[in-house]
Amino acid sequence: MGLLLLTTLAIWAGATACSKDKTREKTIAFVDVNCMQETFIVSPNGRRVAFVVREDDHEFVVVDGKKGKKYREIMEGTLSFSPDSESVVYGARLGGELGEVTVDGKKETPVSVRKHGDVIWSPDKKRTAYQIVMGDSIFITGEKLRMVVDGEEMDQYEYDELIEGPVFSPDGKRVAYAVKAGEKCFAVVDGKGHDPYDVISSGTLGFSPDSGKVFYEAITIKGNSIYDWLHFAVVDGTDGKQYGAIGRIVCGPDGKHMAYRAILNKEEFLVIDGKEQSVAGEIQESTLVFSPDGKKTAYIIKEKSGWFSQAVIDGKAGKPYPVIKNGPCFSPDSKRVAYVVQANEKEFVVVDGKEEKGYDEIVNDSFKFSADGKRIAYAVKTAPDNFCVIVDGIEGKPYEQIANGALFFSPDGKRVVYRAVAGPKWFAVVDGEEKKAYPYMNFMVDTPIENSLEGSVFFDPSGSIFHYLVFVKNHIVLVEERLP
Numbered sequence: 001m002g003l004l005l006l007t008t009l010a011i012w013a014g015a016t017a018c019s020k021d022k023t024r025e026k027t028i029a030f031v032d033v034n035c036m037q038e039t040f041i042v043s044p045n046g047r048r049v050a051f052v053v054r055e056d057d058h059e060f061v062v063v064d065g066k067k068g069k070k071y072r073e074i075m076e077g078t079l080s081f082s083p084d085s086e087s088v089v090y091g092a093r094l095g096g097e098l099g100e101v102t103v104d105g106k107k108e109t110p111v112s113v114r115k116h117g118d119v120i121w122s123p124d125k126k127r128t129a130y131q132i133v134m135g136d137s138i139f140i141t142g143e144k145l146r147m148v149v150d151g152e153e154m155d156q157y158e159y160d161e162l163i164e165g166p167v168f169s170p171d172g173k174r175v176a177y178a179v180k181a182g183e184k185c186f187a188v189v190d191g192k193g194h195d196p197y198d199v200i201s202s203g204t205l206g207f208s209p210d211s212g213k214v215f216y217e218a219i220t221i222k223g224n225s226i227y228d229w230l231h232f233a234v235v236d237g238t239d240g241k242q243y244g245a246i247g248r249i250v251c252g253p254d255g256k257h258m259a260y261r262a263i264l265n266k267e268e269f270l271v272i273d274g275k276e277q278s279v280a281g282e283i284q285e286s287t288l289v290f291s292p293d294g295k296k297t298a299y300i301i302k303e304k305s306g307w308f309s310q311a312v313i314d315g316k317a318g319k320p321y322p323v324i325k326n327g328p329c330f331s332p333d334s335k336r337v338a339y340v341v342q343a344n345e346k347e348f349v350v351v352d353g354k355e356e357k358g359y360d361e362i363v364n365d366s367f368k369f370s371a372d373g374k375r376i377a378y379a380v381k382t383a384p385d386n387f388c389v390i391v392d393g394i395e396g397k398p399y400e401q402i403a404n405g406a407l408f409f410s411p412d413g414k415r416v417v418y419r420a421v422a423g424p425k426w427f428a429v430v431d432g433e434e435k436k437a438y439p440y441m442n443f444m445v446d447t448p449i450e451n452s453l454e455g456s457v458f459f460d461p462s463g464s465i466f467h468y469l470v471f472v473k474n475h476i477v478l479v480e481e482r483l484p
Contacts, residue, residue, distance in 0.1 A: 043085035046458035122172035129166035169211035210255030252294035291334035331373030370413030410463035
């Protein structure tokens with residue numbers, strides 16, 4: 001088996017080639033019937049695509065229309081673009097040998113012929129980690145496991161079960177994973193094992209945004225009942241206070257602060273940097289967030305009666321509502337906060353404590369603040385087949401559909417762009433003006449490719465040019481438009 005790293009050039013050198021008064025289009029790939037559509041991916045800058053094609057008994061990757069080398073198999077889930085969109089990385093099987101191709105494909109290091117897990121890449125795509133089964137046969141099961149990091153086996157830490165990981169830090173310099181060996185569980189961070197615990201909870205291992213801290217939830221078992229289990233956060237190998245239960249561990253953007261909900265003797269707390277704050281209800285899971293400047297927290301609580309929910313912003317509870325559907329969400333400047341409420345058979349947005357107009361439905365995850373926090377936009381459902389975008393309280397034209405994840409402010413906050421559907425056509429809408437229409441196929445069949453392209457609207461840093469990808473007659477087309 002081998003792993004392949006491909007580096008290819010961007011389609012255009014920069015985003016300046018758009019005519020002043022015309023839409024520019026460029027076909028970047030043809031998608032034939034052998035395309036494995038579930039593998040289709042779009043680069044982070046929204047200008048490139050890649051996917052796997054299977055022909056006869058072989059598979060190969062197509063990047064921007066260019067076919068790669070044929071292999072026995074392209075490993076599932078490994079195809080990805082680097083954060084700068086310049087490199088494409090994927091794992092490939094050729095025969096029974098497991099290998100690795102490193103920077104620009106210049107070095108290949110055979111590692112093992114043993115059964116292995118999926119290859120995990122660091123965010124910068126310079127490092128790899130994966131699990132192997134100890135033994136000489138690819139058919140071995142139930143044997144000891146071992147992690148391989150950057151081609152080197154972590155032979156000092158064999159284990160029976162992988163609980164979570166491997167997980168790379170955001171800067172790609174650190175790696176961690178949690179395992180079970182015998183009756184105990186432990187985390188391995190940067191090649192060094194932490195203290196063992198009775199349980200390490202799956203889905204809790206992570207790094208802070210600055211890559212400086214590693215954390216997870218551990219459990220000490222004191223009896224046969226789960227009510228005898230003691231839960232606590234472990235941060236950089238140091239145990240926190242034990243509770244009857246704790247929630248998801250959340251880090252501030254600068255990595256300096258950490259928070260989670262905790263329950264002890266039926267009393268609920270918010271724990272921030274190890275200090276407890278009492279709360280007047282139950283913190284709803286996954287609602288706890290820090291503001292972008294890391295100075296405030298916000299979350300949703302359900303009152304002890306269970307009848308109402310409230311948003312708590314920087315420790316202050318807002319008006320109670322029957323249901324708070326989404327949020328809270330801070331503006332980029334951390335000065336404003338919004339969330340979506342259900343009440344009186346309507347849904348509406350609450351911004352800075354003020355209620356916006358109610359609608360049949362606020363489209364999930366559509367709410368946006370402009371970069372300066374002064375403007376707001378979101379999509380709503382006004383009738384069974386009617387949707388529109390609300391910008392600063394003003395309703396736009398109704399359409400049959402507003403594309404998921406395709407509502408954006410320009411970087412300067414002056415323009416609003418979204419993608420809308422009318423009949424068998426869809427188009428970009430800029431400040432209420434409809435741009436060129438393209439065929440829309442989702443009304444006939446839901447395809448992974450169209451789903452991948454649905455939210456692909458991107459601005460250049462100046463905000464004067466935006467681009468997106470469309471699927472037209474089996475071709476992926478890059479469309480670039482200059483704003484007047």
